[in-house]
Amino acid sequence: MNPRTALTVLITGATQGLGRGIALDLAARGHHVLLHGRDSERLEATAEEVRATAGHAEVRTFLADLADLDQVRAMADLVRATEPRLDALVNNAVAGGGAEPLRRELSAQGHELRFAVNHLAPYVLTRALLPLLTASAPARVVNVASIGQERVDFDDVMLEEGYEGLRAYCRSKLAMIMATFELAAELEDTGVTVNTLHPAHLMDTRGVREYGLSPLVGIEEGVRPTVRLVTDPDLRGTTGRYFDRFTDARAHDQAYDAEARGRLMALTDALVGGGAGAPGRAVKEPAAGRR
Structure with missing residues (x-):
C-alpha cells in the first residue's frame, strides 16, 4: 500500500477477540494500527503478533483501563501528543454480561461498570480525540454495539434494582447507539463520520463464553463488517447509521426518540464531568440514509 493512502486507526480492546482480529486485518492491508489494552503483557504480545503480519505498517500501543475515565482521558492526551493524524477510531472494548451476572x-x-465501559468511556475518548480526528478529516468513528439492546430506564440508569449483567450490557449498548446518532448530527459537515454496528451474532469471544453462551460464529465474521465501516470508500459520507453486519438497519425504537437522546446526553455530560459535552447542543434527528 502507498504510505500516503495508509490509514492510522486506533482500536480499543485490541488484545483479544474482535479487536485483535480487526487489528490483524487492518495491519495486513498495510494500515497503521494503534492498539489499546488494559493489560501490559497482553498488549505487548498482541503488538508483536500484529507486527509479524504488518509488513511496512506501523504498530503502536496505548495502555489504559477504560473502567477509569481518568485513564481514558490520559490515553487520549497521549494519542494527541504522539500521533500526527488519526483517520479512524474503533470503539470496540467491551464489558460483557460477566461470569457472575448477578454481581x-x-x-x-462509581458508575455501573457496563454503562461506564461500554458507553461513558467511548464517549469520553471520542470527544477527547475530536480535535485530532477533525484535523485528519475525512475521518471515521466506528462504535461496536450489539443487536442486544434494552431501553434505558432513566429512573434507574445504573440498574441498582433488579441487576443482571446481560441487561446492563444491552442497556449500555443502546446508550452507545443513541450517542452515536447524537455525535453524528453534531459533527455533520466536519468531515468526521460516526456509525455503529452489530458485527456478528454470538462470536467466539471470551465474553460470550464467560456468560455461559455457546458461540455460533468465528471472530472473522465480525471483523469483515467492522473493517468495512473503517475502509470502504463508498461509505465515506455515511454517518449516523446503525448496521446489522453489512445491512443499514433500524436500532431499538428508543434510539430514535429525540427527547430520550437528549436526556441521555445531558446525563452523560454530567456523569463525565460536564466539560466533555457541547453546551447548548441541539438534539437532532439521526441522519437517515445520508451517504
Whole structure:
C-alpha cells in the first residue's frame, strides 16, 4: 500500500477477540494500527503478533483501563501528543454480561461498570480525540454495539434494582447507539463520520463464553463488517447509521426518540464531568440514509 493512502486507526480492546482480529486485518492491508489494552503483557504480545503480519505498517500501543475515565482521558492526551493524524477510531472494548451476572460492579468513578465501559468511556475518548480526528478529516468513528439492546430506564440508569449483567450490557449498548446518532448530527459537515454496528451474532469471544453462551460464529465474521465501516470508500459520507453486519438497519425504537437522546446526553455530560459535552447542543434527528 502507498504510505500516503495508509490509514492510522486506533482500536480499543485490541488484545483479544474482535479487536485483535480487526487489528490483524487492518495491519495486513498495510494500515497503521494503534492498539489499546488494559493489560501490559497482553498488549505487548498482541503488538508483536500484529507486527509479524504488518509488513511496512506501523504498530503502536496505548495502555489504559477504560473502567477509569481518568485513564481514558490520559490515553487520549497521549494519542494527541504522539500521533500526527488519526483517520479512524474503533470503539470496540467491551464489558460483557460477566461470569457472575448477578454481581453488580462499579467503575473507578462509581458508575455501573457496563454503562461506564461500554458507553461513558467511548464517549469520553471520542470527544477527547475530536480535535485530532477533525484535523485528519475525512475521518471515521466506528462504535461496536450489539443487536442486544434494552431501553434505558432513566429512573434507574445504573440498574441498582433488579441487576443482571446481560441487561446492563444491552442497556449500555443502546446508550452507545443513541450517542452515536447524537455525535453524528453534531459533527455533520466536519468531515468526521460516526456509525455503529452489530458485527456478528454470538462470536467466539471470551465474553460470550464467560456468560455461559455457546458461540455460533468465528471472530472473522465480525471483523469483515467492522473493517468495512473503517475502509470502504463508498461509505465515506455515511454517518449516523446503525448496521446489522453489512445491512443499514433500524436500532431499538428508543434510539430514535429525540427527547430520550437528549436526556441521555445531558446525563452523560454530567456523569463525565460536564466539560466533555457541547453546551447548548441541539438534539437532532439521526441522519437517515445520508451517504
